[in-house]
Amino acid sequence: MLQKRVIVCLDVRDGKTTKGVRFEGNVDIGDPVEMARACYEQGVDELVFYDITASAEGRGIMIEVVRRVAEQIFIPFCVGGGIATTDDMRAVLLAGAEKVSVNSQAVRNPRIIREGARRFGNQAIVLGMDALADRRMPSGYRVVINGGRVQTDLDALEWAREAERLGAGEIVVNSIDADGTRDGYELEVTRVIATGVGVPVVASGGAGVPGHLVEVFTRGAADAALVASMVHYGEYTVDDIKKVVADAGIPVRRQGARPEAGPV
Template sequence: MLSKRIIPCLDVRNGKLTKGVKFQGNVDIGDPVESARHYYEQGADEIVFYDITASAEGRGIFLDVVEKVASRIFIPFSVGGGINTLDDMRAVLLAGAEKVSVNSGAVKNPDVISQGAAAFGAQCVVLGMDVKRVPKSEAIPSGFEVVIHGGRKPTGLDALEWARTGEALGAGEICLNSIDADGTKEGYDLELTRLMVQSVGIPVIASGGAGSPDHMADAFTQAGASAALIASIVHYGEYTIPQIKEHIAAKGVKMRMVW
């Protein structure tokens, strides 16, 4: 069995590490470069970096910050935000990322998924999904809708159907963020995560809502996630990554322990 992964998430706005609740009320809380190095030294399995306003502002990602982070860590590094074309993907990978997360850009141009997979390999292409609960309908039978532009624009796409489409186009992984749970520290949306894991054959990263190591353990054991994205609980110093991994491993979940 593969080890489950713990992945700190760095949401970046104007070059600063930021955090909000349900995609609103963001406040700047630090330096993403120093935070990335800190989490790497603690034993994070990967780092995810999102330029959270790039798509909504219609601009490219801040490559200088990506380069600085990449120079300070030596674990897989995934970058998203404002990535719309194959050239955008190439620029991010050349800046030092190992993976590219496409979200809003992929909804608007699904071919970018297949183009990226063909050029760089499926393992480099992560389909990022920001998902919100809505009433079930003919168009959205699962009751989970994809929302883009940092949670600002509903798409009318059913999340499970879009995930299957993304997988067919060549995405190698899905990062599934629940807008409803984001920043609440009340736990991941296990129903959404479980449905997603059952719908696709590629790894699913649970995201949104982690408030304790038990929440991550639940995402692994109850919903089948391959990895868990975390933010608030480490950004605010409530837990260290070693504490998180030790707690989860004690529940019988295979973790990569490096200290």
């Protein structure tokens, strides 16, 4: 039986894992390659690296991070952030990533999804989507871009379907309402998208305890779930989370290289 995936997300700036802290900007919390390795040993199913570097110099550092990760972990991983052209996609895929994720850039230029899918296959192209609850929209959710700062006219479900039609092989639904709250995923938007498209949907934003993943895999109908701060500070290991999910009767892979491995 196909298992629900637990995916760890790492934000990377200038080659360091970083975390946005309210009123303080970003704080570096570690080496992404080391953190990726720890997650791998704990049995994470997949990893996502978001490059939040703005400079061209930082882009080069990110490619080097991707290359080092690929040499040490033997599971799929995705790279997002600042991907604007199919040449940007090619650079991270050649460095060893399986997938690239596009978000605001795809809203501005949807053709990048089609061109990327033609060139690298649908399985390599992930649409990241930030959704905000809005009762005026047909699905109840509006697509926002630039990290939630800019509203678009797009309905979340319609955009997800359009991205699938253009060739996206997977969709990450990040709830701006839930993001950073640690109160749980936004189950409704996850369910609306996950049951409305034919490609896998990854829930993102709001995970605080392992039970939140149980909810989003059942009531939210998600195929996979992103976690970040839950594991970044060693509060939970990936295996702690998976144990709770497995105990709830949800199929999940329980075989890390060293499932008992310590904190990320």
